[in-house]
Amino acid sequence: MISLDDPRKLVPLRDQAHQVAMNMLRPISRKYDAAEHEYPKELDLLAAMIDGLSESGASNGAGAGGVKRDEDTADDGKVKNGTNLASVLGIAEMCWGDVGLLLSLPRQGLGNSAIASVANAEQQKRFEGVWAGMAITEPGTGSDSANISTTAVLDGDEYVINGEKIFVTSGDRCDAVVVWATLDRSAGRAAIKSFVVPKGTPGMTVERLEHKLGIKASDTATIRFEDCRVPAENLLGSPDIDTKAGFGGAMATFDNTRPLVAAMAVGCARASLDLTRDLLERAGVDIDYDRPGHVQSAAAAKYLQMEADWEGARLLMLQAAWMADNGKPNSLEASMAKAKAGRVGSDVTLSCVELCGSVGYAEGELLEKWARDSKILDIFEGTQQIQQLIVARRVLGLTSAQLR
């Protein structure tokens, strides 16, 4: 039975996340935007609370680890509203609070999602409670992640990793980094594997932290690996170079994390919409959903367009998560969600600054900050163009050799 309202059983979680965002993240939002690279110590308490909620089951499995596809029973014998939906709903609310702080939450990193997606049961257990960053991008390799040059060579019962990784979110603060490296550069994408490298492993150096346009509360590190040795059992998934399975193993992470990034954009854009609506109303502009935009003010018309786009992004996000919850392949839908949410995030946050004029542009309000924070969400975990490429290939039934 088609019903696209938020699941009744997850509404308490969503509302709780909203309260946390409002009362814990917003008060320190500007502080850590200004104090880039300073550790947001307030988050330790919050992370402990989230751990507690996870343990008690009250979080419905929301969070970075929630992307795992498990086999719970369905809610009504047929349809499941599970951890993936809980995660996107929770993350969207937290990012309504602050994207940078959400990304800085201990033990909620994208590396944790990677572990949840790809690791076997033994690894899941061994890395429980570890805060894991994700290291994919290299100075010479962005979207073209099949082309990475970091190598991992098996030596006895250890892999020796060499290479340089950039743009590692929480790379300085995390306990471990999930590193993408190739076992054999001549074997192409099938040879790319991910490794959990704990902080403090000899040969691993955090070189520097980036100064960024937005999400300044989140540290973005450059990490160098020089003959860095990790136990062979830290390779996530299978060590076999299966050319048929290809990139699937490592890339499977993205099917699970793209809806989460869509959720970040949805949350950030909602923050802008909520405040802008408030400011517009105070300026005498009311939004009427019953009347076409062109018989209202231009500002109201723009608002309606933005909110309609936003609603579309949010529903695409929920669709992708719902499919994951119900064991349906969602690679296409995950990319649709991220493509739409990424561009809507930019349009909404930038347009809200424009609508609010200097009030929106100045640091007195957070609108200008959200317009800076949103940009990364159309870039990391696959740029807008990469998502379009994935969607186009799927819809048109073309291979990566045909549509390059």
Place this chain on the structure above:
Amino acid sequence: MSAPSRHGVSSRDSRDPIGYAVAAMNKLAQSDLLDRLGIRRQTEKAVFTVTRSGFRTATTAGRAFARAGRRGRAGTRPGAPRSRGVFDLTPTEDEQMLVDVVTELATEVVRPAAADADAACATPDEVLRAGNEIGLPILGVPEALGGLSEERTAMAGTLVAEALAKGDLGIAVAALAPGSVATALSLWGTDEQQATYLPAFTGDEPPAAALALTEPAVLFDALEPGTTATRIDDGYVLDGVKSLVPRGADAELFVVGARLDTGANALFLVEAGADGLSVEADPSMGVRAASLTKVVLDGVRVDEGALLGADDGTTYAECVRLSRLAWCALAVGTGQAVLDYVTPYVKEREAFGEPVAHRQSVAFMVADIAIELQAMRLLTYKAAGRVGAGKDARREIGLARELCASKGMKIGLDGVQLLGGHGFVKEHPVERWYRDLRAIGVMEGGVLV
């Protein structure tokens, strides 16, 4: 005690709301209608109708609707909806069967008739009959009144409109127009109104009927109708002009929106043949198969019993919203038709030594059509789900309409662009979809879910 044949279904087993629709559909599956129509394109005939010639004519009185029922008594309403609170994108089994049958009709009957119907400004009778045969006009009519629904069927109506528009939007509007009036009677009619008019719709030859809300005014706002309903002793006098009214020349019954002396808006039932009521052709850019007309009301007197629903504006506003929801569904179906058409085309069409689909500039347009179309669909379904569950859907319908109007038009535009010059000529249907999709956001009324 023996019941009529139930095909082995136990008496403890009751049909779901749409179960009745599916039962009706079954008749179609068993008949040879599709075979009769499927391969036969409408022969080119000079259809000299009011919709092409453009002269104004008085409406001819249709059948006599014998007064029945009690005026003061509330009508029968669709049953109370269920809501399980689970996020779900799966149609019910009955809805899926309904969609399958309508999809077959759209593929086998509607699409082959579309180009000629567009040119003729009329949908062939056989096609309309096929739609009647599967119960399109009575999908929203409660079972107790001879219709197909036990409870509110906004979602089923939405899915049907989408599936039908995948065949052709203009024909879909022509086929769904009578249902808009029957659904309005079911949602808001008094006992008298239902007993007087609905038997005609549930009978073998349902009448043409039209929901007339649009007016020929620049910056038209459906909530500010120029048509007036002036109170007189025993009823109302209606004055005004309605535009883009589907099949107005054939309609035997109209639901007309007007503003009362109180300033509130209301709906009125007006029978064809009423003094002062005339129609003229209103052929437009698209939706031509729906035989669009202007309906002129010049001092049309109706009695008190003609007021449909509340006189405080609430019924009127709800009607405007539910009609917009139906238009969203039509936009989604038409958008899907565009996507399904351009996908194989860009893979087959070669330029510079390879299929044009191998170029990102082309492939990304297709990707964006797919992304925005799905967003349109989800907004429409969310709104329909809320209507079906009896929840307020004002915001959701407003947003769905906004997105379907802008992205729907963009899809129509890109559909033509992807075919280049070939998209501009009538050899391909994309130019028709381009014209039809411009109606979204312009049309008010005509269809209703």
